[in-house]
Amino acid sequence: MRADAQKNRDHLLAVAGTAIAEQGVEVSLRDIARRADVGLATLLRHFPTREALLDALLRTSFDELTARAGELETSSAPDEALVSWLRDCVVWTTEYRGVTVLMAAAIEDPDSALHASCVTLRSAGARLLARAQAAGTARGDIDGSDVFALVAMLAWLGDQPSLAPRAERLFGVVASALLTSAGGS
Known part of the structure; x- marks a missing residue:
């Protein structure tokens, strides 16, 4: 994985961890993407489900x-x-x-x-x-x-x-x- 892609993936995981800690595992994927300042498609490219x-x-x-x-x-x-x-x-x-x-x-x-x-x-x-x-x-x-x-x-x-x-x-x-x-x- 390219360094920039790994950095994006790590950022998404960090944001997701915070969102789940606050809102639970049913937090919206759209909300996680918004918090991470990326589009939903970017999130789904890294994590399809x-x-x-x-x-x-x-x-x-x-x-x-x-x-x-x-x-x-x-x-x-x-x-x-x-x-x-x-x-x-x-x-x-x-x-x-x-x-x-x-x-x-x-x-x-x-x-x-x-x-x-x-x-x-x-x-x-x-x-x-x-x-x-x-x-x-x-x-x-x-x-x-x-x-x-x-x-x-x-x-x-x-x-x-x-x-x-x-x-x-x-x-x-x-x-x-x-x-x-x-x-x-």
């Missing part, structure tokens, strides 16, 4: 969260690693309003541009969970899909103005429920 734009925007974050899981696997106690990663995921998902709905749909749709990234992210959480389960610090009756769903649930709480003040306390309740009495949070 909303999902392609979201995939490009979110993939880096998914990759970072997956890498973070790998770091935690080797640097933290199993229960601490699981809770820390869960917190990182929840914090990230609350940055982009409505992204949890997309993630929940994409993980079930192999044709989705976001599918592979969501599956990789779920697998990273499942590895942390399995490690904590093997150490006897996490409940044995849950799996990676449950952890993925808990991220979505906790992020949804943060998206709801009337519930957001409870989000941190409820995160603690959920984290404690994931762990056995041998674990901590």
Whole structure:
């Protein structure tokens, strides 16, 4: 890709990230193009669909969260690693309003541009969970899909103005429920 085209693409992603953080994932593509000072055709040349734009925007974050899981696997106690990663995921998902709905749909749709990234992210959480389960610090009756769903649930709480003040306390309740009495949070 030419340097000027890459610069335009990066600018569109930065503007889209801000717009989605403010208005949610259903923000108008026309509005994103307007904010970026380009025509809609320019936006669509770089990102032919909303999902392609979201995939490009979110993939880096998914990759970072997956890498973070790998770091935690080797640097933290199993229960601490699981809770820390869960917190990182929840914090990230609350940055982009409505992204949890997309993630929940994409993980079930192999044709989705976001599918592979969501599956990789779920697998990273499942590895942390399995490690904590093997150490006897996490409940044995849950799996990676449950952890993925808990991220979505906790992020949804943060998206709801009337519930957001409870989000941190409820995160603690959920984290404690994931762990056995041998674990901590």
